[in-house]
Amino acid sequence: MRLRPRMLAALYALSGIAGLTLEIVWARQLATSIGGTSRAITAVVATFMGGLALGGFIGARLARHLSRPAVAYGAAEILVGLTAALVTLVAPLLEFTPVIPLRFVAASMLMALPTIAMGATFPLVSEALADGRGRSIGLLYAANTLGAALGCVAAGFVSIGWVGLRATGLIAAGINLAVGALAWSLAASTQRRPDAEAPRITAPMRAESARVHTPLTLAFAAGAAALAAELLWTRALLPYVNSSTYAFAAILATYLLGIALGAAWVAERIGRLRSTAAALAMTQGLLCALVVASPRLLDLVERALPFYVGAQRAVSLGLWGATVAGLFAKVAFVLLAPTFLLGVTTPLLIRMATDAGRGPGAAAGAISAANTTGGIVGTLVAGFVLLPSVGVVAGLLIVAGANLVLAVASLRRCEPQHRRGPALVVAGGLLFAALMRPATMQAFLGRLATGWTALLVDEGPQDTTAVIEHKTATGPTRGILSNGIAYAGDSPFSQRYMGLLGHLPALFAGTPDPGLVICVGTGTTAASVALHPEVARLDLVDISPAVRRTLPLFEAVNRRVWTDPRVHLYEADGRQFLSRPLGPWGVVTLEPPPPRAAGAASLYTREIYQRIAARMRPDGVLAQWLPLHGMTASETFMLARTFLAVFPSAALCLLNHGEAALLGAPQGLLPDADRLRLRLGKPDLALDLARLGLRGATPDDQLAAVLALCPIHGPSLRALVGDGPVVTDDRPLIEQFATGLLSDARHNLDETARALETDGRRALLTRLLAAATEVLPVRGALPAGMGRAMQAERDNLDRWVRETRGPLDPFSSSGR
DSSP states (O other): OOOHHHHHHHHHHHHHHHHHHHHHHHHHHHHHOOOSSSHHHHHHHHHHHHHHHHHHHHHHHHHHSSSHHHHHHHHHHHHHHHHHHHHHGGGGGGOOSSHHHHHHHHHHHHHHHHHHHHHHHHHHHHHHHHSSHHHHHHHHHHHHHHHHHHHHHHIIIIHHHHHOHHEEEEEEEEHHHHHHHHHHHHHHOOOGGGGSOOOOOOOOHHHHTTTHHHHHHHHHHHHHHHHHHHHHHHHHHHHHSSSSHHHHHHHHHHHHHHOOOOHHHHHHGGGGOSOOOOOOHHHHHHHHHEEEHHHHHHHHHHOOOOOOOOOGGGOOOHHHHHHHHHHHHHHHHHHHHHHHHHHHHHHHHHHHHTTOOOOHHHHHHHHHHHHHHHHHHHHHIIIIIIIIOOOOOOOHHHHHHHHHHHHHHHHHHGGGSSSSHHHHHHHHHHHHHHHHSSSOOOOOOOOOGSEEEEEEEOOSSOEEEEEEEETTTEEEEEEEETEEEEEEEEEEEHHHHHHHHHOOOHHSSSSSOEEEEEOOOOOTTOOOOTTTOOOOEEEEOOOOOOOOHHGGGHHHHHTTTTTTTTHHHHESSSHHHSSSSSSOOOEEEEOSSSBBBGGGGGSSSSSHHHHHTTTTEEEEEEEEESSSSSSHHHHHHHHHHHHTOOOOEEEEEEETEEEEEEEETTTOOBBBHHHHHHHHTTTHHHHHHHTTOOOOOHHHHHHHHHHHOOEEHHHHHHHHHSSSSOOOOOOOTTTTHHHHHHHHHHHHHOGGGSSSSHHHHHHHHHHHHHHOOOOOOBBBBBOTHHHHHHHHHHHHHHHHHHHHOSSOTTTSOOOO
C-alpha cells in the first residue's frame, strides 16, 4: 500500500512550519553572531538557499533509483531535525570566534548538512506521492508553503517572544524529527507500486526530452525574478508599515500565503491543461503587469487604508492587535495577487519537466534546485545592483521586464494552435502595465516625509536613507529617515540630548580615551565627544553606508567631526566591531535605532553590555540612549534592568522629556569632582554645555547642573525598575513586545496599558519625578550649589509632566 496523499501532504506542511521557523531563528542568531550588515545577511541567506538548491539536485538524482522514496523522505526529515538542533545550539557561540571571516566559514559549514537535507525532501516526497501528472506535486508544494507561512507567523509573532530563539529552534527541530519518524514508520513496510514508476518515455516524449533543459532555464529565471521582487517589495513597504519585527513577519507570511494559494489553485487544474507552456505564458504576462503596478498599488493602499501602523504607537494589547491587522491589510493589498501568480508558476514548471521526460521526483528536485539557485542570483542582483544603481521603482520595472521575457519564452514553446489566447493575455497585461506604470520614480520614504523636502535619498543595500528638511518659524529643521523611521535630527531638543549623550560619559570617565560612538546619525554625539581634548582617538561606527553622505548635511551640529585627524569612521556592524583589536575604550556611546525596530534588540541586550564592559578601561564610562517615548513604562524599566545586570551602580540621566541616558562603568560609576571641575574649566566645553542649557557662572555651577541631570542611580534606580525579565540575545523581548503587552494587560501593572501614548509617557515621567531624589555620588566635595541645581531639574521634570501633550514630533523632542 502507499501512503495516503492527504497524510503525506499534512506531514509536509508540518515540515514547512519547521523549515521556515528554523530559517528565521538561524537568521536572527547569525545576525548577532556574524553581523547585521547587508553583506552578512545576504551571505546567510545565500548559504541557506544554496544548501536547499544542492539538496534539490541530490534528491532529484536519488529519487528515480529508490524503491521506497517515502522511507528516504522520513530519513531526510530525521537528519534535518538532528542537525538543525545542533545548529540552533551552536550558532550563538560563533560570536566568540575572534576572527570575523572564520565566523562566516563556520556558519556555512554548520548550515550545510541541514539545508541540503531540507532541499532533498521535496523531490523525495514528490516521488513518493506524485501521480505523474503534477497535481499531487502541486498540492505538496502548496502544503509546504502554507506551512512555511504559518511557521513565519508562529515564530515572528508568538514563539520567539514567549520561549526565545533557542527553544523555538529546538521545537522546530523536534517537529522535523516527529515528521520524519512518522513518515518512516508509515512507509517502512510499503513497496512502490508499478504505476508509480517514472513514466515510460514515448517517441513524442523522447523528442521533448531533447529540450528538457528549457524548464530548468525558465525555473532559474523565474526564481531570480521572484526573489528580486520580494526584496524590492519589502524595501518599498517598510516605510509605510514601520520597520519592526512584526512588519517583516507580516510581509514574509503574506508572500508565502499568496504562493501557497496559487500553487493549490493550479494543482487542482493542472491535469486539465491543454498546454502548460500557454498557462505559464499567461501567468508571467499577468505577473509583469502586477509588478509594474506595485508602486501604484502602494500609493492606492495608503489612500484606501490611511491609518498608521507604526509599532511605537502600539502601547496596549488592543493597539497592538489593530497595528497587526493594519499591517496584514496593507501588505496583502499589494502582495497577495502577484504572489498568487508566483505560486502558480512552480507547479507549471514541474509539469513541463515531467512532460519533457523526467520522473516526478527528479522533476520536482531539478526545478526546485534551479528555482532556488535563481533566487540566490536575484537576491544578489536586487540588493547590490538594482537598489544602489536605479532604486526600488526602476528595479521593479526591470523585474517586470524579466517576467515579460519569461512570458515570451513560454509563448514560443506553445503549439501554434494554443498561442492565440496566451498572446492576448500577454498583450492585455502590457496594456494594463502601460496604464498603471509608476507616476514617479521617486523612492518610497514613508508618511513621515510628507510635507518635507528631500535633500538626499540613498537607496543602498542596507537601507533607504533620506535627509529631509522642513521650514519652520525659527529656521529649517533637518532629519534622517531610514526605511521610513525617523532616526535623528538637528532640532534644539535633539541637539541637547545627543550632545549630552557624548559629554556626560566623557566628563565622568577617568580616562576618556579612546572614544567609541556606535551609531553615528547626525554626528552630534561624536562632535561632543571630540570636543574633549583628552580624547586622542575617536572611532565612529555605523552600519549604514549612507552615513558618509549624510554627515556633510549636518555640519552645523557635527562641526565636520569626520575630518578631525583623531576620528576614524567605519562602516560596520557595531556589535561585531567590538571584536576588532582596538581599545580598550574610555568612552563608549550607544545610540541605536528605537528599541522596537527590527534588529535593534541586539544593541540593548545583556550580552552586548558584557562585551562592551570587557573592552573598556576600568574607569571608562558607557552611555546608552534610553527613549522615554514609543514604549510602555514596563519596557523602559526592562531596558534599564538589563543595563543594571552588568552595571549595577548605573545612573539614569534625564536629558529632556522624551530622552534619557543610562550611564555605567565596569568598576562602578563614581566621578571625580576635582577632575570634573578641571574639565568644565575648558572654555570650548563650557560654552557648548551652556548652548545645551547647562549654564553657570563658574565651573562649580556647571558641575552642579551636570550632576543634577542624574538624580536616579544605584539602589534608587534598582528600586524603580523592580524585578522582572531582561533583554537577552536569546529572548529579544523589546522587539517581541506583544509578550510584554499581554503580561501588562493580564496583571494590570502598566499605566500605559490603559491609556494613550501621551498619557503613558506622562505617567512614566511622574514615576521618574517621584524617584529623582538623590545626588549622584562623586569622589571629592560636591559643589555648593548642588541643592539649587537639583531643585531646578525637579522643576523641569515637573514641567515636562504637566506639559506633555499630543504625539511627539519625531524630529523635535526625540530626534527619532
